Amino acid sequence: SQQGEEDPQALSIQEGENATMNCSYKTSINNLQWYRQNSGRGLVHLILIRSNEREKHSGRLRVTLDTSKKSSSLLITASRAADTASYFCATDVWGAQKLVFGQGTRLTINP
C-alpha cells in the first residue's frame, strides 16, 4: 500500500475559491513535501514541512502537518486558472534515502 495517499483524487473548483488537498501516510517521517506537476511536465517543489513543524506558509499556500494523525493538508487560497495541475505529497521516511510519493490530486480551476 502507498506510504502517502492523497485525497481527493480529483478536485474541480471555481476560480477564486480555496482548494484543500489531504495526504495520509503510515510510518514516521523526517519531513513531508508537496510538489506540483503541470500536464506532461516534471514536478516542481512547493513546500517542505519538517516533522516538528505544524504549519507552514508560502504565498497562497498553507501546509499543515499532524504527526499524531499521520496526515497533512495543502490549502491553496484564492485559486487561479494557473493552479490547474496535479499535486503530490512525498514523505521522507526515517532510515530511507528516498522520498515516497503519493498518487496525486488532480486539481482543475474553472474560470
Next chain:
Amino acid sequence: DVKVTQSSRYLVKRTGEKVFLECVQDMDHENMFWYRQDPGLGLRLIYFSYDVKMKEKGDIPEGYSVSREKKERFSLILESASTNQTSMYLCASNPGSGETQYFGPGTRLLVL
C-alpha cells in the same frame, strides 16, 4: 537557477531495442533518481544513486539498469525494451537525503 535536463522529451523505440535515457544536473547534487509515472500508479522509484558509481534499487528495478560514471550524469538503461515499459520517465536530483528534489522535464517513451 537549478537545472535538471533529460536527453529527450519524446522517444519511440521498438521492442527488444536497447534504450538509453540520460539525465544531467548542474547543481553538484549527491543524489540522483529515476522514476516512472503511469496513470493511476503515481511516481514509482526505479533506481537511485547517492554517489558516483553507486546505485541502489528502488521499488521497480526489474528490466532496468543505471550508470553513474560522473557526478552530474545519471543514465537509465532499458536492456531490451518491452511494451510494458511505455511510460513517462522522470529524473530528479537532490543535495542530500530527504531534501527537496529537483526534477527534469520528463521523457515520454513509447515502445512499439
